[in-house]
Amino acid sequence: MKEVRPPKRPLIFYYCVAMLILLLFNFLAMPWMARQQIQEVDYGTFMDMAENQDLGQVEIQEQENQIVFTNKDETAVYSTGMIPDPDLKQMLKDSGAEFSGQVIQQTDPILSFLLTWILPIVIFVALGQYLSRRMMKNMGGPNAMAFGKSNAKVYVKSSEGIKFSDVAGEDEAKDNLKEIVEYLHDPKKYQEIGATMPKGILLVGPPGTGKTMLAKAVAGEANVPFFSISGSDFVEMFVGMGASKVRDLFKQAKEKAPCIVFIDEIDAIGQKRNSGAYGGNDEREQTLNQLLTEMDGFEGNTGVIILAATNRPESLDPALTRPGRFDRRVPVELPDLQGREDILKVHAKKIKVAEDVDWGKVARMASGASGAELANIVNEAALRAVRDGRRFAAQADLEESIEVVIAGYQKKNAILTxxxxxxxxxxxxxxxxxxxxxxxxxxxxxxxxxxxxxxxxxxxxxxxxxxxxxxxxxxxxxxxxxxxxxxxxxxxxxxxxxxxxxxxxxxxxxxxxxxxxxxxxxxxxxxxxxxxxxxxxxxxxxxxxxxxxxxxxxxxxxxxxxxxxxxxxxxxxxxxxxxxxxxxxxxxxxxxxxxxxxxxxxxx
Known part of the structure; x- marks a missing residue:
């Protein structure tokens, strides 16, 4: 099951949370802590301290009906309730108490310094550490420190995976890939006559013709490890990381040989290198150079075969497509009439279809369609049958679905004069x-x-x-x-x-x-x-x-x-x-x- 990840939050979100925590702490926690340090005394004690001239600062809080005061050394804070006393002001003047109008500092200076300066710094440092770990994890995969590690997916033989029988219309390409699978299963049969398998096979063709599906079929047929990665996965923000990923990928492949490595959309890193002094992409070229080195470094008996797919073979670097690296180019073209009919029958197995469907006629009507478009035609026919309340797709559904793919749906609201x-x-x-x-x-x-x-x-x-x-x-x-x-x-x-x-x-x-x-x-x-x-x-x-x-x-x-x-x-x-x-x-x-x-x- 595909993991559903929550959407990423912007950095400003985390800083706003940190500021909100500090504000709540200052407005709620600080007054509460200050109240915990005030000693409550009776009014008589307050009068005795005034007569003994032991008062420091005095603050009369009429709204709260209390008097907050300190001793002469200002080492302690006291509070007492207010009692109507007309001689209060004169008594305070005689005691030498200070009436500065400032709020009495009710917390310890050291504690106040820790809370107002050290705590915010600690919070923001912790926030920075959390965000840096998260960024490193996003760039390096599951391992937070996995810089330069390959994130290729490994497939093994599966009874529920795609097989060659599930791929129709590309018999020549399947024959080439079947030969590779047979070589990996029984290399002695080829070694006896002195034959060696190609080090690399390049699948080229228009979009939707089944290049990636053929590679998945190899994974379903082969009884060896199958590494799958996209060319864009090698592209990194930091120079040298792409080349490091290539080294790590081939290191894993050599350890698990015999195996197959599939690189989809290889033109993302395999484009022709720029001969000019300016305009080149150093990171992409370093990645390509490392790929060339790794492919050329293989020996004949390592059992590692490279599969790659692209829609733009003319843009690839000549050093990548030469014999010794990609020895064989397998065209995966648009299917012919028989191929279209076979592809339609393969996809029709997934839906309920009427017995009188003329697949040959449907294939002729879908001239020029790719495998992906044919799969879409079959699915559109099934959807149309459901909309009409039928339990199976008929010939008319398939013909109408071809028209939908070619010209779109009927515009029911368009009224011509x-x-x-x-x-x-x-x-x-x-x-x-x-x-x-x-x-x-x-x-x-x-x-x-x-x-x-x-x-x-x-x-x-x-x-x-x-x-x-x-x-x-x-x-x-x-x-x-x-x-x-x-x-x-x-x-x-x-x-x-x-x-x-x-x-x-x-x-x-x-x-x-x-x-x-x-x-x-x-x-x-x-x-x-x-x-x-x-x-x-x-x-x-x-x-x-x-x-x-x-x-x-x-x-x-x-x-x-x-x-x-x-x-x-x-x-x-x-x-x-x-x-x-x-x-x-x-x-x-x-x-x-x-x-x-x-x-x-x-x-x-």
Whole structure:
């Protein structure tokens, strides 16, 4: 069970508590202690001391109806009750008593010094010691003095943990990791032929593809100690602490060899070192240098294997990824059609699903989804079934959950005017009709004009029939024409344009630019790369690598290409104007139609 810790309080809280304690002590404890030191005497004793001129200071407290006085040496404090005496003032003058108007000091000077000076110092020193121990504990883990100690979690084989059977869609990665587990279980089989296992294996791929889950599966399958730590855990405030943690981690690993060490998000410490004189991170570079030293220091028979995962392999230092450190790079890519189907079936074991669910169709609709997104789709289907009062998820729940992941939930409060609804209907039918009339376009699966929380007022879903790894120039041009079909339908019917095509314009422009700058599909530039892609697993940001004149020519060709496909879409819709009107009216009435209904009306 995960420990629930109370929220941390700011430092000002503790200082306020200390000041409150001192104030309460001064206002409550000090007067009480002072009262305990006053000796009560009768009025006769007071008169005798006045006659004998043995009075020091005298304070008449009329509100409390008492007289507080000291002896001549001021070594003792007395009090007596007041009695109506008209000669009191004259008697006190004759006795030589002092009427200074000051409050009589009722406590011992030494005790007063201890309470007013020493006690506050002791309280604040104790408070400082407590706060320093707490800060050291937060920085160093459970041990308050654990500077430089590794806080890696150790996993062992568990019957309830994740196994390779729980990971689907990544068969090649599993085969690589199964080989590692087998080597740790039976190293002699490999040593007989002279083979040695890689010292390090780097798992690379987009977010959500299951890199960390594969590492957990290794922990579930292996019968050896498994150390797990994140790259950010090595980053410390003090210089040298990260390197110390690396040394401690590998020291523990060597002691428990054979074992596996898993470093998640290794790019946090493994980024390329800065060659400049300024701008470097000394702590991160020292940590990386120590990691390089530890990995290179292993010998072939130590039995310690390093697993690491990252989304940014291009940012890692070349000294870290060279053979001898990370010998093998295992891509964990987005799953293909069969992989998506297998992943859906694995996650469907956790919920109740109808027997007639077509997992192949669901997998085709979820094209491009990662393992984490597929798990979310299955969970959304179960939640939808509960909302509808059913005890199992059906095919419709899974298909709707895909739409939720792609376009968001339906906006029930969004009410379009009749004109807007008609424009959206023609827009979506324009996409679908252009796609259907082009032989190399994916078939239409669903068309809807129901607004979604993502901001889309409608969308057309196209589903590939099978795996599609390459796209020809003709297919890319057809895709651009399909993207421009919505705006073309608006211009043909309403003779105007709306803001609904903003996303279509963005995608068409991006695809056309990639055809010219990266895919070599321009006759003028031939096979010249004019654009470089960075962070291919994190969105794939592209940057131009050409002169300003070439960039201007690229812009001209992009405009020409998109314009040419836009005219193609206009021509297709003009030739099929009757079907465009008929399908738009049908979608306007139904709001959502399937691909079968669309094709039936189109082929009549």
């Amino acid at each position: 009749d004109q807007e609804k008609k424009v959206v209907a023609y827009h979506e039918i324009g996409h679908a009709l252009v796609a259907a009339k082009q032989t190399n376009s994916a078939p239409v699966q669903k068309i809807t004009i129901v607004p979604r929380t993502s901001g889309a007022l409608g969308y057309t879903m196209q589903v590939e029939e099978g795996n599609h790894y390459l796209m020809s120039q003709e297919e890319l041009e057809n895709k651009i024409a399909t993207l421009t079909g919505g705006r073309a339908a608006e211009e043909l019917v309403f003779h105007s344009a709306s803001t609904g095509a903003s996303n279509d314009i963005e995608q068409a422009t991006k695809l056309a630019r990639a055809m010219i700058t990266r895919y070599g599909m321009s006759p003028d530039f031939d096979m010249v790369a004019l654009e470089t892609v960075q962070n291919q697993y994190l969105g794939g940001d592209a940057s131009l690598a050409c002169s300003a004149e070439t960039a201007a020519e690229i812009d001209r060709q992009v405009v020409e290409l998109v314009k040419r496909q836009h005219e193609k879409a206009n021509r297709i819709l003009s030739e099929n104007r009757e079907k465009l009107d008929e399908l738009a009216r049908y979608l306007y009435e139904k709001e959502t139609i399937t691909g079968d209904e669309f094709m039936e009306i189109l082929n009549q």
